[in-house]
Amino acid sequence: MSQITIKVNGMKVHGNSREPLLIQLERAGLRPEFQCRDGMCGACRCKLAAGAVDQKDSMAFIAPNEILACCAIPKSGVEVEFAYDIGETEQEDLTKNTLSGTAHRS
Numbered sequence: 001m002s003q004i005t006i007k008v009n010g011m012k013v014h015g016n017s018r019e020p021l022l023i024q025l026e027r028a029g030l031r032p033e034f035q036c037r038d039g040m041c042g043a044c045r046c047k048l049a050a051g052a053v054d055q056k057d058s059m060a061f062i063a064p065n066e067i068l069a070c071c072a073i074p075k076s077g078v079e080v081e082f083a084y085d086i087g088e089t090e091q092e093d094l095t096k097n098t099l100s101g102t103a104h105r106s
């Protein structure tokens with residue numbers, strides 16, 4: 001089963017266990033910071049509050065409880081926290097957001 005729930009900064013996003021978190025959050029209309037998208041810069045660093053991910057080897061410095069969203073694929077449902085507001089979609093109704101991803105305040 002690849003369908004999972006990603007909790008991020010108080011929102012829930014429908015996701016999967018096949019793609020990096022950064023891509024899934026962007027598809028849901030959220031705007032986490034990024035630069036290299038390849039584990040080099042650390043811009044996408046976030047705290048892993050619950051769950052587990054497959055984290056690709058990377059050059060960027062991260063603390064023991066942090067992950068790089070650009071190269072972390074959730075193994076199952078996860079909870080992540082960015083230290084800043086990653087925003088919402090520009091649409092009022094988040095459930096109308098994308099073909100496969102949606103974000104909901106909880």
Ligand code: FES
Pocket residue numbers: 033034035036037038039040041042043044045060068069070071
């Ligand atoms: S965007 Fe550069 S490490 Fe993730």
